[in-house]
Amino acid sequence: MSRILIWDIPTRIFHWSLALAFAAAWLSSLDNRFLYAHTYAGYAFLGLLLFRLWWGVVGSRYARFRAFAYDWPSVRAYLAALATGRATRYLGHNPAGSWSILFLLALGLMVSTAGVLVLGGEEGHGPLAGYIPFQAGDYAHVVHEAGAWLMLAVVTLHIGGVVIESTLHGENLVRTMITGYKKNPGGPGAGVRAAGTTGAILLATLITAGLIYLKGYLMETPEQPYVPYSGPMLPDNATWRSECGDCHLAFHPSLLPVRSWRRMMLTLSDHFGEDVALDAGTAAEIEAFLTANAAEALASEPAHRILASIAADQIPLRVTDTVYWKRKHSGIDDKYWTAQKVGHRSNCKGCHLDADAGTFEDAGMRLPVSAAADASRATSSNP
Amino acid sequence: MKIPYRLSFALLGSLIFTTCNAATLDDVLDSYQAAGATTFSAARGETLWTTDHPDPESPGKVRNCSTCHGKDLSQPGRHVNTGKEIEAMAPSVNDKRYTNAKTIEKWFTRNCKWVLGRECMPQEKGDVLSYLRTK
Numbered sequence: 001m002s003r004i005l006i007w008d009i010p011t012r013i014f015h016w017s018l019a020l021a022f023a024a025a026w027l028s029s030l031d032n033r034f035l036y037a038h039t040y041a042g043y044a045f046l047g048l049l050l051f052r053l054w055w056g057v058v059g060s061r062y063a064r065f066r067a068f069a070y071d072w073p074s075v076r077a078y079l080a081a082l083a084t085g086r087a088t089r090y091l092g093h094n095p096a097g098s099w100s101i102l103f104l105l106a107l108g109l110m111v112s113t114a115g116v117l118v119l120g121g122e123e124g125h126g127p128l129a130g131y132i133p134f135q136a137g138d139y140a141h142v143v144h145e146a147g148a149w150l151m152l153a154v155v156t157l158h159i160g161g162v163v164i165e166s167t168l169h170g171e172n173l174v175r176t177m178i179t180g181y182k183k184n185p186g187g188p189g190a191g192v193r194a195a196g197t198t199g200a201i202l203l204a205t206l207i208t209a210g211l212i213y214l215k216g217y218l219m220e221t222p223e224q225p226y227v228p229y230s231g232p233m234l235p236d237n238a239t240w241r242s243e244c245g246d247c248h249l250a251f252h253p254s255l256l257p258v259r260s261w262r263r264m265m266l267t268l269s270d271h272f273g274e275d276v277a278l279d280a281g282t283a284a285e286i287e288a289f290l291t292a293n294a295a296e297a298l299a300s301e302p303a304h305r306i307l308a309s310i311a312a313d314q315i316p317l318r319v320t321d322t323v324y325w326k327r328k329h330s331g332i333d334d335k336y337w338t339a340q341k342v343g344h345r346s347n348c349k350g351c352h353l354d355a356d357a358g359t360f361e362d363a364g365m366r367l368p369v370s371a372a373a374d375a376s377r378a379t380s381s382n383p
Numbered sequence: 384m385k386i387p388y389r390l391s392f393a394l395l396g397s398l399i400f401t402t403c404n405a406a407t408l409d410d411v412l413d414s415y416q417a418a419g420a421t422t423f424s425a426a427r428g429e430t431l432w433t434t435d436h437p438d439p440e441s442p443g444k445v446r447n448c449s450t451c452h453g454k455d456l457s458q459p460g461r462h463v464n465t466g467k468e469i470e471a472m473a474p475s476v477n478d479k480r481y482t483n484a485k486t487i488e489k490w491f492t493r494n495c496k497w498v499l500g501r502e503c504m505p506q507e508k509g510d511v512l513s514y515l516r517t518k
Contacts (some may be wrong), residue, residue, distance in 0.1 A: 248465035272464065273440055275496045344466040 002184040005191035006091055007177060008060040009199030014052050015177055017206055018108075021045040022155070026148070035362035036228045038124070039119060040213045041290065044206060046112035049105060051202060054318045060192035068098030075099055080163070089169050091182060097165075100158045104151060111147035114140045122301055123362070134304050158334075179189035227353045227364045236297055237289040239282060249274075249348055253293040254303040254310025255319045261290035263315050302360045320345050332367075341368040408481045408516060415505035422451055423506075428514030431507055446498050456518045473518035481516065 007015075021044045028038035056065040070078075078095040081087045087094070093101060120128030121137015132140075166173045169300075176182050180194070211218070216226035234252055244250040253261060265287045269275050278286070293299065295307040302324075307323035316322050329345075336342060342350030349355040354364040412423060435445035451469060452460035457476045460469040471477045481487060495503040503511075 161491075247462050248467050274493070276493060344464075347466055 003181040004091070004184040005180050005184045005194065006062050007180040008063055008192050008195040009180070010051075010055055010195055010202055011059060011063045012177055012180055013199050013202050014048055014055065017203075018045065018048045018052075021048060022108075023152070026152070029148070032362040033365045035123070036217075036271045037214070039115075040210060042112050042115045042119075044209070045108060046116070047209070049112065049206075052105065055198075060195060062093070062192060068093040068101065070095035070098050076253040082168075085168065087165070087168060088093055089171075089185070091185070094165065097158070097161055100154055100161065104154050104158065104326070107147055107154065111144055111151060114147060118144050124300070125126050129231060134298065134301075225353055225366060227361060231359065232299070232359075235289075235293045237285070240286045240289045243278060243282060243286060247274075248346055249355055251319055251348075253290045254295055254297065254299050254358055255306060256295060256316060256322075257310060258291045258294040258296055260317060261287065261294055261314050264317055265290070267317075318346070336367050337357055339368040407484055408512065411481075411484050411487055412509050412512060414484075415509040418505040420504070420506040420509045423509040423513040425510070425514040425517055428510035428512070429510055432514060436500070439500065446496070448498060450496075450498070456515070472515055474516060475518060481512065487512070 021041045025038055025041040025045060028034035028041060054061055061067060075095040075098075078087060082096070095268075116126055116128055117132055117140035118137050119126040121132035121134055121140060123137075124130070162173045164190075165171075172193055178320070184191075216228055220226035229372060234254060240253075241250045256264075265283060268283070269277050295303040298304055298307070305324045306319070306322050309322055309327070310316060319325055336351070337345065339350065345349075348360075352360055352364055353366060354361050421427040432448045435447050437502050438444040438446045449460075451462050452472050457471055461467070462469060470479070472480060474480045486498075491503055491508050495501065495507075
């Protein structure tokens with residue numbers, strides 16, 4: 001039986017890479033800690049879509065948009081025929097498939113563009129960092145998530161369509177998207193060129209970009225964990241750091257509002273049970289630094305979130321008393337709190353690699369591995 | 384003997400540094416005597432360092448210096464409330480100890496209040512420093 005090349009190499013690489021990036025983006029979105037992997041999946045996704053737009057113009061016959069520009073009547077006719085089980089076999093995309101793909105392309109562009117806005121607005125990362133207000137990032141987040149769910153629905157339809165059509169025409173369309181070949185129906189309509197060079201360049205670009213982006217993770221050691229960070233560093237002050245950091249982590253001013261720091265400085269003679277009174281000059285310098293860079297300065301995502309979570313009549317003296325902190329840490333198993341590396345709720349550094357800097361990056365979170373190992377050993381050794 | 388030019392500076396620097404450290408601690412001890420203390424005793428200092436005092440926050444419990452500094456002064460201690468590591472007190476393993484008069488006073492004031500519930504006398508501070516410097 002003769003066969004005919006329908007999908008050129010770049011189209012196939014695009015398809016499976018996009019599916020992989022989509023899955024990776026979904027999985028890495030389930031925990032904030034994987035933000036960095038999520039971001040790479042998103043950049044790859046956006047890059048692939050832009051490539052596809054270009055390939056839709058210059059690619060081979062069935063990859064071109066011209067080959068799947070069907071009007072609504074032909075989609076309706078195709079679906080009607082499908083309902084009776086007598087749908088026409090198309091060598092390229094069928095009308096319904098074409099529409100779902102165009103819809104996925106548009107949705108994908110929207111979701112990944114919104115993602116870059118979220119990254120710039122909420123995290124202060126990426127190409128738009130500093131240009132997007134925090135609130136705008138929050139709005140983009142809604143679009144980003146709604147779009148992602150909608151895409152998931154369309155992907156499900158797309159897979160359903162592939163299964164139906166494969167059954168209907170006795171032709172494994174998944175294998176077609178891997179090999180590129182379909183059964184030759186005969187008659188006019190030649191196969192396409194493979195375009196291997198473009199495919200090789202596409203694949204090399206994806207892999208190289210990934211290696212460069214995730215290089216830090218590949219090179220990290222247990223002693224030197226990697227904290228990807230591309231946002232602005234928060235203000236620092238040597239006196240604050242040494243005086244406050246003697247007995248506990250120097251909690252960055254951005255973690256509590258001005259009113260909390262004012263009260264803290266007024267009550268140093270009974271600072272959580274300890275008299276830590278400072279001389280007037282030192283106290284004045286520290287208070288100036290604390291109030292100038294308090295949560296109200298909105299220099300980081302935690303500052304925004306913590307501030308928004310405190311009722312106007314509350315003056316929390318512990319970061320761990322704020323609603324946002326409690327919500328963010330509610331799901332954490334006790335075994336991590338009692339791990340030797342943590343030990344105390346105020347010991348942010350036990351899990352947050354960048355606690356000293358006060359940035360509290362999503363990707364800077366590492367649950368203590370030894371705690372998990374200890375706990376599992378304890379469980380398994382139980383009779 | 385010919386000492387290389389750069390090494391001579393390093394030697395001179397470390398000599399000055401060592402002298403200054405010793406000078407700081409001796410100056411501090413002198414200032415306590417000027418404030419009424421008599422001769423200092425490392426043994427009395429050790430007794431003060433290890434004596435238990437009632438913990439006003441949890442009845443039945445006690446506090447002493449090792450509550451945070453630990454039993455072995457050549458090892459780091461741990462702040463009893465926050466868990467933050469406190470560098471070793473023994474000058475033999477931590478040469479930053481007792482090099483700054485202001486720092487010495489700051490911690491005496493703070494920690495005597497926490498352990499004893501009052502500030503320490505010049506005599507007590509001198510005894511404790513005499514004990515700690517032997518470690």
